[in-house]
Amino acid sequence: MHKYKVTTPINLSKISTKEVDSNAKDKLKKARKQLSELQDTMYAHGKYSMLVCLQGMDTSGKDSLIREVFKQVNARGVVVHSFKVPTDKELKHDFLWRHYVALPERGKIGVFNRTHYENVLVTRVHPEYIMGEKLPSVKSTNDIDDAFFHNRMEDxxxxxxxxxxxxxxxxxxxLHVSKEEQKNRLLRRIEKKNKNWKFSAGDLEEREHWSTYQACYEDAINRTSTEKAPWYIVPADDKPTARTIVANTILETLESYKDIKAPELDDKTKARLDEFRAQLEND
Structure with missing residues (x-):
């Protein structure tokens, strides 16, 4: 999955949004089972946690991807957080606070559906939102320039x-979706009654800022893709393929940690296993 990993500066307009794997569903089914087993081992090992961050334009498929990729993982082992507009309490803390307190415990996988990057994406497109944070250094939106967001990216x-x-x-x-595919998915939300609840007029308003969002994503990805926290650009016009890419990337990453193993019983307990077995059989 290294072909999707950002290791050099990228230009989103030159990266394809469409990739179709005809065997994607079968591959995902296999990856799900392996991921479930590996997460059980990770839980027992108890020394690592994993944070999966999902970003993308509206309709890029984040919700359904979470459902399909993690549907076989033990419920105790995966925790999903969907970050909405900050609450009054959250606005009384620094912008990373609500994300920090939602981090997964050791042994668990945490999924952020929209993430701490909203603070350098949505707020960069709509800098007036920053005013709600009541920052001492920000007197007006004139104080919210590129340097402000680059400092946040460094944070x-x-x-x-x-x-x-x-x-x-x-x-x-x-999840790199094309503007044309987004249009098709928004139309489906209007045309299918069971999808109507997903539609919001605000989606169309945000769509008008498409080019600005793409520029903000590109800048953020280029400045924050690091060896310890890499970005992956996933072609998302075909949902089954996108899900399979994400699932296999997670799986391959966990498999690369060779020290993640189920703990062994201590020697004293192992020496008495026959005794314990006989005790149970004679119960």
Whole structure:
């Protein structure tokens, strides 16, 4: 899956949004089973956690990807957080606070559906949102320039380095969907009654900022893809293929940690296993 990993500066307009794997569903089914087994081992090992970050434009397929990739993982082993507009309480803390407190425990996989990157994406497109944070250094939106967001990206790099150094394996996925495919998916939300609830007029308003969002994503990805917290650009026009790419990237990453093994019983307990077996059989 290294072909999707960002290791050099990228230009999103030159990266394809369409890739179709005719065997994607079968591959995903296999990867799901392996991921479930490996997460059980990871839980028992108890020394690493994993943070899976999902970003993408509206309709890029984040929700359904989470459902399909993690459907076989033990419920105790995966925790999903969907970050919405910050609450009053969250706005009374620094912008990373609500993400820090949602980090997965050791042994678990945490999934951020939209992430701490919203603070350098949505707020960069709509800098007026920053005013709600009541920052001492920001008197008006004139104070919110490129340097402001680049400083935030450096804060994010430091945040990710810190949690990686403390045992969190970080994977960040940008679901790269085309504007044409987004239009088709929005139309399906309107045309299918069972999808109507997903439609919001706000989706169309945000769509008008497509080019600005693409530029913000590109800048953020280029500045924050690091060895300890890499970005992966996933072609997302075909949902089954995108899900398979993400699942296999997670699986391959966990498999690369050769020290993740189920703990062994201590010698004293192992020496008495026959005794314990006989005790149970005679119960």
């Amino acid at each position: 994010i790099n430091n945040f990710e380095k810190h949690i990686a150094d403390n045992g969190t394996i970080i994977l960040k996925f940008f």
